[in-house]
Amino acid sequence: METKRWINISRRVYARLLYLYPAGHRAKYGTDMLQVFTDQCRAANQAHTGLAFLVLWARTLIDLGINVVREHLTSSQGGLGGLENGPIQPLPWKGVALVLAPGLIFFGSQVAQLTGQDWFFLMVYRAGYFLILPVLAVWAWTRKFPVWGLIPLGLLVNTLLSFGFRLQFQPYPGTNNVNPLLRWLVPVMKAISPTTLEVTSSIAILLAILALLWLAKRRVGIPGRAWAWLGVYAALLIFYILVNVYPILSTNIVAINELVAALVRADNLKVVIELASYYLYIYGGFLVLILLGALLAGRHGRLAALLPLGYLLPTVLYGRVSNDWPTPGTPEFTLMLTVGAAALTYRFLVALAGPLWIVRSATGRMQKRASMTSLMVLVGIQAAFNLVMGFNSGWIREGLANAYFAISGQLIVGAGLALALALYRNVPQPQVGEETGELSPESFAG
Amino acid sequence: MLKKTMGYHPLTPAVFHILLALADGEKHGYAIMKDVETQTGGQIKMGPGTLYGSIKRMLAAGLIEESGQRPDPAMDDERRRYYRLTGLGQKVVNAESQRMVDLVKVALQKHILTLS
Numbered sequence: 001m002e003t004k005r006w007i008n009i010s011r012r013v014y015a016r017l018l019y020l021y022p023a024g025h026r027a028k029y030g031t032d033m034l035q036v037f038t039d040q041c042r043a044a045n046q047a048h049t050g051l052a053f054l055v056l057w058a059r060t061l062i063d064l065g066i067n068v069v070r071e072h073l074t075s076s077q078g079g080l081g082g083l084e085n086g087p088i089q090p091l092p093w094k095g096v097a098l099v100l101a102p103g104l105i106f107f108g109s110q111v112a113q114l115t116g117q118d119w120f121f122l123m124v125y126r127a128g129y130f131l132i133l134p135v136l137a138v139w140a141w142t143r144k145f146p147v148w149g150l151i152p153l154g155l156l157v158n159t160l161l162s163f164g165f166r167l168q169f170q171p172y173p174g175t176n177n178v179n180p181l182l183r184w185l186v187p188v189m190k191a192i193s194p195t196t197l198e199v200t201s202s203i204a205i206l207l208a209i210l211a212l213l214w215l216a217k218r219r220v221g222i223p224g225r226a227w228a229w230l231g232v233y234a235a236l237l238i239f240y241i242l243v244n245v246y247p248i249l250s251t252n253i254v255a256i257n258e259l260v261a262a263l264v265r266a267d268n269l270k271v272v273i274e275l276a277s278y279y280l281y282i283y284g285g286f287l288v289l290i291l292l293g294a295l296l297a298g299r300h301g302r303l304a305a306l307l308p309l310g311y312l313l314p315t316v317l318y319g320r321v322s323n324d325w326p327t328p329g330t331p332e333f334t335l336m337l338t339v340g341a342a343a344l345t346y347r348f349l350v351a352l353a354g355p356l357w358i359v360r361s362a363t364g365r366m367q368k369r370a371s372m373t374s375l376m377v378l379v380g381i382q383a384a385f386n387l388v389m390g391f392n393s394g395w396i397r398e399g400l401a402n403a404y405f406a407i408s409g410q411l412i413v414g415a416g417l418a419l420a421l422a423l424y425r426n427v428p429q430p431q432v433g434e435e436t437g438e439l440s441p442e443s444f445a446g
Numbered sequence: 447m448l449k450k451t452m453g454y455h456p457l458t459p460a461v462f463h464i465l466l467a468l469a470d471g472e473k474h475g476y477a478i479m480k481d482v483e484t485q486t487g488g489q490i491k492m493g494p495g496t497l498y499g500s501i502k503r504m505l506a507a508g509l510i511e512e513s514g515q516r517p518d519p520a521m522d523d524e525r526r527r528y529y530r531l532t533g534l535g536q537k538v539v540n541a542e543s544q545r546m547v548d549l550v551k552v553a554l555q556k557h558i559l560t561l562s
Contacts, residue, residue, distance in 0.1 A: 021495075029502065032475050032527055033494035039476040040494075063493025070499060 006053060007041045014060065020068045073142050091147065091303075091359040098148035099306065099359050102131050102155060103351030106313055110347040114340045124314040128152070128159030147300050151355060154289060154310020161285040168197045168281070195270060198277035205284035212291035220298045222423065229419035233287065236412045241279050243404075245272050283412050286311070290416050294423040301426035305358055305371035308420050312350050312378050317343045317385055335392065346381045349374060364426045371424075375417045383410035457542050460500045463490060465509065465531065465539035472513045474526035475501070501529065509535035 014037045018030045037060065044052040091099065106123055113120040135149030167189050189197065216222055248271050289311055297304035317339070326332035354374030361367040383406075390396040390406040457465070467473060467481035479492050492500075504510045513528045531539070553559040 025498075025502070029498040033498050035526065036475045036479060036494040036497065040479075059491060060493055063495040067493070067495030067499050071495075 004045075007038065007045060010041050010053070010057070011038055017064055020064065022071050025071045070141075073138055074144075090362050095148060096356065096359055098146075099151060099355050100352060101148070102127065102151050102310070102313065103355055105131075107347050107351040110344060110351075114344065121316075124316060125159065125162075127314070128156040132156045145296060145299065147303055147306070147359070150293075150296065150300065150304060150306035151310035151313065153292075154307040155313050156310075157285070157289045157292070158311045158314055161282070164201065164285075165281065168194070168201060195274055195277075198274055198281065202277040202280040202284065205281060205288060208288050209284060209291065212288060212295070216291055216294040216423070220294055220423075220425075222294070223425070226419055226422035229415060229422050233283075233412065233415040233419055236408075236415050237279065237283050240408050240412060241276050243408075244279070245275055248272065248275070283416070286413065286416050287419075290420045290423070293420055297424040302364060302367040302371060302424050303359060304424040305367075305375065305420065306355060308375060308417055309350060309354055309358070309378075312375070315346070315350070315378075315382065317346055317382070338388075342381065342385055346378065346385075349381075350378050354378070367426075368421065372421055375421070376414065379410050379414045379417060382413075383407040386410070456545070457538070458500070459490065460492060460496055461504060461509075462539070462542055463492075464497075464500055464504065465535055465542075468510060468529060468531045468535070469539060472528045472530035474528050476526075478529070504535070505529075507534075508532055509538055 011034065015030075015034055018026055018033060021030070040056055040060075041053075044056045105127060109120040109123040112118075131152040132149075132155075135146060135152050139145050139149065167185065213222070248268065289307065293304040293307040296307065300306075326336060354370075357370040357374060358367060361370045386406040386409075387396065387403060390402065396402045396406060463482040463486065464478055466485060467478045473481065475494070475497055479497055483491055501510070505512070509532060510529045511532050513530045516525060516528065550559060554561065
């Protein structure tokens with residue numbers, strides 16, 4: 001009687017623990033698992049020793065711990081593994097929480113910045129490295145890139161490009177940096193000539209773009225509209241490089257042969273190559289991200305728009321104009337209030353509202369609208385910000401052409417985002433039900 | 447044979463042992479678990495989580511199928527779900543076994559193993 005009581009208690013406890021599994025898995029296999037556990041309890045009971053029960057429970061708890069995590073990671077109902085059940089469905093809320101986690105960190109740090117605490121830049125320069133770690137772990141385990149990994153990946157690409165930029169174009173002054181990687185890397189970088197570094201990195205980015213274009217064309221296809229936007233992107237970038245190069249060559253060039261003659265002069269050529277490399281590195285790197293998203297869109301469809309959203313997440317606007325708030329009623333106070341409100345609005349949209357709208361959209365059309373609106377409004381805010389600040393400081397009033405320079409970056413990024421929206425499509429997928437989410441043979445490979 | 451089932455190899459130990467357990471006829475979950483324990487001399491003791499997680503993935507891949515629900519005469523009158531190998535499952539377990547035999551042959555040639 002006593003041992004029967006132990007079996008009943010164990011059954012009841014195990015039945016409760018089964019609630020740790022995803023609901024779909026529990027509904028399908030919960031009864032069977034409880035049945036098997038009861039059989040194990042009966043076998044332990046026949047051993048006529050309390051130790052058998054203890055060993056059974058120890059083994060069962062380990063089995064439970066491992067498999068609960070595994071089932072959540074691979075759950076087709078949007079568990080930790082994300083959207084295994086196809087991208088054209090609202091993401092379940094536990095998946096939404098994971099998608100919003102990086103944004104919450106950035107939004108919190110933006111609020112802190114406006115209240116005088118400066119840990120925003122710590123997030124800008126460091127968060128990307130840490131937020132990608134769980135994504136990589138889940139990717140390695142499930143062999144599926146999770147939807148909630150898109151924002152951290154976009155953020156990481158931005159962080160790495162920014163790190164590379166500072167190494168190449170703004171070399172660190174010394175080798176006594178607290179970062180051990182930099183202590184090792186800076187002397188190596190300083191040993192190489194800046195022009196070699198810049199040209200090499202730009203060529204590497206160009207090669208990466210070509211490779212990704214080839215891969216995207218083969219795997220997911222590139223629609224005509226995307227080629228058109230790619231052309232616009234390239235044209236805007238080339239124009240931007242030219243308008244920056246032109247004043248260096250001469251202000252009196254009117255014919256194309258004069259331009260070529262000035263260009264091939266050795267000293268000019270070096271400056272032009274460095275300048276072109278600089279812009280190719282920045283905007284070529286962004287293009288690499290967009291094309292990477294095209295490959296991920298094969299799995300996540302339009303939700304791949306979260307990738308450029310992750311890239312825009314740490315964008316630095318102006319934040320606080322000065323360390324202390326000016327006296328209320330003064331023009332400085334109004335400016336700081338406007339700047340602060342704009343920064344907060346931007347961060348709220350990029351970190352929380354945009355991703356939430358995209359992942360909770362129920363149809364492809366709604367996803368497209370959510371992605372387009374979020375991304376374009378973000379770039380619009382950046383452009384408006386630059387225009388207002390440029391106008392306020394007076395340099396736009398010096399010449400209206402300066403307005404172009406104020407928003408030229410946003411124009412190129414805007415074309416890149418339009419390219420992304422044309423590339424990221426919901427490709428038709430076989431309808432997979434809750435229990436058929438893992439059809440690949442790779443699931444069984446040891 | 448191996449070519450057709452290439453994507454499945456090497457199998458995880460749990461999946462391979464479940465396939466082996468079902469090779470001599472259909473079984474329910476607990477019977478599979480006991481069979482695996484016996485065939486490995488008690489070295490592999492699967493918990494319910496590992497067992498049904500593997501069964502779920504094997505069903506999805508078409509390696510096994512349900513063969514209905516009925517009481518187990520050896521136990522009490524509780525109804526149990528029985529599983530059996532599919533044609534693909536049979537091919538995969540054959541190919542995996544052959545792969546292991548080939549590995550053993552290599553080990554023998556290299557005198558890592560000796561036949562006693």
